[in-house]
Structures are given as C-alpha cells and as structure tokens.
Amino acid sequence: MPWIFRGLRDGVLTTRYPRRPDPYADDGVESLARPLPGAEWEPGLDGLCPTGAITGDADSMVRLDQGGCVGCGACVLARPDTFAWQHGSRQSRVDRAGLIVPEVPGTDEELARLRAELGQRTKALRRSVHIRHVDAGSDGSEEWEILALLNPVYDVHRLGIFFTASPRHADILLVTGAGTHGMAAPLARTLEGTPRPLVVIAAGTDAVSGGLVAPSYATSNGIGSLVPVDVWVPGSPPSPFALLHAILLATGRLR
Numbered sequence: 001m002p003w004i005f006r007g008l009r010d011g012v013l014t015t016r017y018p019r020r021p022d023p024y025a026d027d028g029v030e031s032l033a034r035p036l037p038g039a040e041w042e043p044g045l046d047g048l049c050p051t052g053a054i055t056g057d058a059d060s061m062v063r064l065d066q067g068g069c070v071g072c073g074a075c076v077l078a079r080p081d082t083f084a085w086q087h088g089s090r091q092s093r094v095d096r097a098g099l100i101v102p103e104v105p106g107t108d109e110e111l112a113r114l115r116a117e118l119g120q121r122t123k124a125l126r127r128s129v130h131i132r133h134v135d136a137g138s139d140g141s142e143e144w145e146i147l148a149l150l151n152p153v154y155d156v157h158r159l160g161i162f163f164t165a166s167p168r169h170a171d172i173l174l175v176t177g178a179g180t181h182g183m184a185a186p187l188a189r190t191l192e193g194t195p196r197p198l199v200v201i202a203a204g205t206d207a208v209s210g211g212l213v214a215p216s217y218a219t220s221n222g223i224g225s226l227v228p229v230d231v232w233v234p235g236s237p238p239s240p241f242a243l244l245h246a247i248l249l250a251t252g253r254l255r
C-alpha cells in the first residue's frame with residue numbers, strides 16, 4: 001500500500017527526453033574533461049593524465065582525447081586554468097576522431113558522409129530497435145548504467161528500445177569493456193550471427209580506447225580493433241542519458 005501513496009505523491013518521474021529538454025541530460029553530468037577555449041600547450045601537461053589522453057600539437061593547442069578520458073579529474077584539479085569538466089550527455093560521435101577536443105579542423109565533410117551513411121542504413125530501425133549487450137571485458141560499471149535505462153526514470157521502452165538475449169533478434173550490438181583477447185572470437189561470432197542492418201556501439205571509455213588497462217597482455221586498445229564500430233560513447237562509465245543519446249544517434253533519431 002505505501003508505494004501507491006508514494007506514487008501518487010511523487011507523480012510521473014519518467015523523463016521526457018529527447019522530446020523535451022531534461023536538465024540532467026543537458027547540464028547535470030560531469031564525466032569528461034575538456035581543455036578550456038584557447039588553452040595553450042605546455043610541456044608536462046601530458047604527464048597529468050594516467051591514460052595519455054592529453055597531447056599538444058603543432059599549432060600549440062592542448063588536445064584532449066575524450067575517448068581516453070576516465071574522468072579521474074586529475075587534470076582539472078591540477079590545472080583549473082587549462083582544463084574543466086564538460087557538462088551534458090551529448091558525448092557520442094560517429095567518428096573516433098570526433099572525440100578529440102577541440103575538434104581537429106577539416107573533419108566536417110567526413111563526418112557528414114558518415115552520418116548520412118549511418119542514417120540511410122538504420123532507416124528501418126527508427127520506430128523500434130532491439131539491442132544485444134556484449135561484455136567484452138568490462139569492469140561492471142557500464143552494466144549498471146545500461147540497467148538503469150530500464151528503470152522508471154529513463155524507461156527506454158517508451159521509445160521503442162528493447163534489450164534481447166539473442167543476437168539473432170538484435171539490431172544493435174552494445175559492446176562494453178576493453179576488448180579482452182578471450183572475447184575476440186565470441187564477439188566476432190555474435191557479429192556474424194546478427195542480421196543486417198546492424199549498428200555497433202562502443203559503450204564507455206574502455207570500449208573506445210581500452211582506458212586504464214590497455215594495452216596489456218590481456219586486452220586490446222578497445223573494441224575498435226575487433227569489430228567495426230559505428231558509434232563511440234566515451235565516459236567511465238557513460239551515464240544512462242549518454243547511452244540513450246548514442247542509441248538515438250545510431251538510429252538517426254537525433255539531429
């Protein structure tokens with residue numbers, strides 16, 4: 001009985017995202033660092049990052065590969081004049097290079113081509129999509145966030161998004177983990193057994209770049225070396241909104 005009264009008191013908690021803006025989706029998540037606008041490269045900045053995500057380039061700008069950022073906060077803490085947290089959950093990209101901030105110039109045309117190709121391929125999946133999750137060496141944190149997609153706050157069923165236990169019924173492979181060598185063959189078999197059109201999402205910094213553990217005797221540098229990836233989602237772990245953003249991006253339901 002108490003839960004009936006609690007439900008009546010709290011009302012509907014389910015987000016309206018993406019139909020309506022959600023403050024938590026747009027501003028509330030701090031999981032990735034970024035260089036401040038105009039931040040200049042100095043020797044030693046790269047030493048702040050345990051994953052080697054910070055680099056400098058020929059034009060003296062600091063570049064940060066968010067695909068390698070595990071959100072430890074070391075750079076923001078040590079150099080608040082150069083780095084800051086990035087807010088919001090629109091973190092996924094259809095090209096791996098797009099995760100480098102500030103953007104590398106001259107990638108717009110390639111990006112437009114990739115998005116058009118993906119949009120065309122997934123046209124049939126826009127109203128309803130089934131996802132097969134594959135753990136390719138995850139630490140378990142991404143799985144908690146994926147599970148949250150099914151709770152009453154996110155309730156992805158309202159968007160026609162479902163999880164399936166069989167690759168035969170899947171349209172999307174949502175792959176987590178750094179890509180352990182032991183999972184290379186099962187992942188390849190899952191890919192082979194999934195009908196086309198198919199989208200592969202690399203979910204989390206470990207899946208994108210290997211994170212803290214790569215390269216090692218047991219893992220690859222992310223799953224990109226094992227399967228062709230269509231959408232890259234950084235974050236360690238990515239929030240449920242970031243995962244939802246990736247799924248909607250993959251199916252062409254976002255601008």
Ligand code: SF4
Nearest residue numbers: 049069070072073075
């Ligand atoms: S937050 Fe940590 S992992 Fe991310 S770029 Fe900064 S130092 Fe590297």
